[in-house]
Amino acid sequence: MGTGEAENGAGPGPPGTPDQGRPGSLWAPLRRRLFRALWIAQLVANTGTWMQIVGAQWLMGDLGGGAFSIALVQTATTLPVFLLVVPAGALGDILDRRHLLLVSQVITFTGAAALAALTATGVTTQALLLGLSALMAVGQAFSTPAFQAIQPELVGREEIPQAALLNGANGNLARAVGPALGGVLIALSGPAATFALNAASFLGVIAVLFAWRRPPDHRPLGAEYIHDAIRAGARYVRSAPSFGAVLACTVTFAFFASGMWALLPALARGPLGLGAGGYGTLLGAVGLGAIAGAFTLPRFGGRLGRNTIVASATVSYAVMMAVIGTAGNLAVVIAALFLSGMTWIAVLSTLGASSLLLLPEWTRARALAYYQLAFMGGQAIGALVWGALAGRAGLAVAFLLPAAVLVLSTPIGLRRVPLPTAHLDMRQARHFPEPPSDLASHEGPVLIVIEWCVPPENAAAFAAAMRPVGQARRRTGATMWGLFRDMEDPNVFVETFTVATAYEHLRQHFERGTIRDRELQDRALALVSPGTRPHVRHLIWSYAALPGPGAEGPELRSIASLLRPR
Template sequence: MRTAVALSAWAPLRRPTFRALWIAQFGANTGTWVQTVGAQWLMGDLGGRALQIALVQTAMTLPVFLLVVPAGALGDIVDRRRLLLCGQTAMFVGSGALAVLTAERVTTPALLLGLTALMGIGDALCVPSFQAIQPELVSRAEIPQAALLNGANANVARAVGPALGGALIALIGPAVTFAFNTLSFLGVLLVLYQWRRPTDHHPLGPEHVLGATRAGARYIRSAPRFAAVLARSMLFMLFASGLWALLPALARGPLALAADAYGLLLASVGAGAVVGIVVVPRLRDQLGSATLSTAGMVVFAGAMFVIGVVESVPAVVTALVVVGLAWIGVQSTLNAVAQILLPAWTRARALAYYQLVFMGGQALGAVGWGVLADAAGLRTAFVAPALGMLVGALVSVRALPLPKVRPDLKTVHYWPEPTGRSRLSSGAGPVLIIVEWRVDEANASLFVAAMQHLERSRRRTGATLWGLFQDTEEPTLFVETFIVATWHEHLRQHVERATALDRELEEIARKLTIDGQPAQVRHAVWAESVIRVRSNPR
């Protein structure tokens, strides 16, 4: 385990590919916010009520919620650069079609939501892979800074995009916002096309999508520290989504603002994010990730309460600056911790679950707070999630701890080559692995405790069932068993998935054995699968 090293917040920008992609993404993020203002304002012009305006956000985020997990699996088994190109192209097409239809004045609420959903599908293909390539673009020590810069990128774009979108609507109309967004994708497409990404190395060949998806879910179930990050993100997004979904209705209603003034409201959030570039790294060094995440939720909740209760534009603008600072503090911190906790082999598919709770909380929360706004009024729809976030912050303090050190997750080969490999087909299985440990009775309780941590390691890398037994006749003999779906999947444990952390956990157990002797390992394959293969040779 290694502790974090303090670096300049700007350090990742020294990396040429990261810098080029960061600049291109700023253009795309700005275009997205220009279109967001245009789509929400157009829905209002088309007669949409608060719920329909909120559904614009849902149309963009719900496809991500539904598709991001298989997209994450794809990101781990196909070339991530090509997958990103496909997703960006889909978003380019959706935005372009919306620009043309709106210019021709034939856009309907259904078309607006449908084409926005197409862009959401493209976004679903991109989100986990964009997250997963960050460790390929910067050093491991620079990941927190890269996450902060990426968060700032999106939020500075939030400062520029909405104001620009509001101005474009006021001067020309909503159609130009969609055209601007269409052009903004070209920069990202160009950088991705020119990026010469090293070829992925899969010693045992690429996984199938379904199997890779299962492996990702299995990893998440056996990674409690990563699960804590997911839970914190869900608590935050479920309640924070009310602000983003209902701010347009607040601007058009109680605040009585025009489109350009609404854009300036969102620009205030971006201004807070700019402040966060300087403030957040210092706060993270002083408070730690867990405390900073919790404090950010409390500050966000307080600002959201002010926005919903005080019908004063200066007060709302000030509160939105605070929102931007709290938003980037929470999101960049959780995102950095998520990336640090994941090994390369499962990074995209596991980060897909991070995006699942992020987008899912945003999509489902937007619908829920939209319904509440229609039923009980905007003030209630702002106050209720603010109070909910305060409760979530209190829960996270004790129930959802974040790690204070960075685990060593580089791939290592520390298991000996399994015998009988050449006689079995890759699909033979299930495979039973039997590990015999010799442990002095004085160390038995410590050994059992160590094996509970090793159980998670086995399950993270591929085990579906696990057990530890003590021999009744020889109390010093402990028998560990675990089952892997196929022989090929077990070979992936040997060759592709084991990390230095897994080796460390096994070493802790081994030191408790008699004279530190290594465990004895045997492999057994489901007999019918072996007989079937031998009866039907290729």
């Protein structure tokens, strides 16, 4: 398995799409027609969503809810994502992503339309408000990993950081406009109008997705079962330390930073004494700051490393949180919110772009589901914790405590778990030699044994080089991996790993390898004895049920027939 040559997969951009614009230009992705159409449609939908959030939080106050109940609105909009995003990510890798996105948008539209109708008739309760907000979050759970995963299909690889910034600016432009519109609508017509316009805003996204003629996915071995896909995604995340560093930064930032978003409505209604329009102005300041950050970051991103950007922006955000929670002066709070928007987009766009660049196509949606799990879970739990703290100790403490922890923990955390800075080529690469021709006729488990001949002077370096190779085996399907040295012949190293099924091992051969994995393997190959090649053997579990004479079915098809395009 994986000890020979490699065959490069498709290039970084969508097939047939020329690279346009300068790689460093913020606007380059918008020159691509499909990205532009979807970006505009999402801007409208995101604006409607922010109008909805303002309306829901304000309606909760009108229904008699206090600071804790208002914070529960954010929990209702994030907790379903936390619970469902992992299976949703697996579906995003085994189903057509366009179809999945269409279904998710219909679910969200249904929840918004139902909430608008119930609120207009005056029958909405706190429970109904939270329940329908959660239903819309279900649609978001199924759409978020797939939306992120299709970005490399819409733009070139070199444009992914710019696309991440533009998508962040999209949401934050909506955050600047939506709350203000929401506040005006609440003052003129009540919260029901915000819910109705939010429902209508999803129609544009549905129209763009419906018109998109996405090429069919090429899965030589067919789609995975959902439970197998979930396990494969979890196994990949456990064995990808670079992606794990991104997740650690994300969950820490989301948990402590969520306090500002969860408690801002209570701050507006309480110490600042603002109405719905004033609350919309506060959120608008954050959105405008995020837009300014999207324009500013490309100028410094090339000179500053990812770790420097995330660390400095996180500390700055924490300082702004402390100012917002204690200032008491509206002008100071608005200025601090503007700066917090700049730092918010700097952190999240850097982490989001890092995630996309670190993931191969075959597992992109399910791994990004863990990114969303970290972000939404941190927000949901953080909102609950800081809302409860505000109810017991007051708003000022609930702003100051997470801000202080962010300032103290950020330098330590990034020193212990730094973000990756090297370029990793995650394009598909097919490894040779071919597996045994009858491997597909068995079920498994499969044991792969590879003998490496290594001169004694290279032994220590070879053992070190094989550790990341072992991680690559696990990422692509291995359940156990080990490296042993022959006690009788010290020149011989034996690598072993097991895979649950023969089909899972075939996916390692034909679907899951990357150029990065090949590079790791080539480092080990450079240390073997001159003129030798690793010897590979495939062993099937001796008690596995073997097909009898004359048996028919897909399990007896040859590998060549399995890989024939369908």
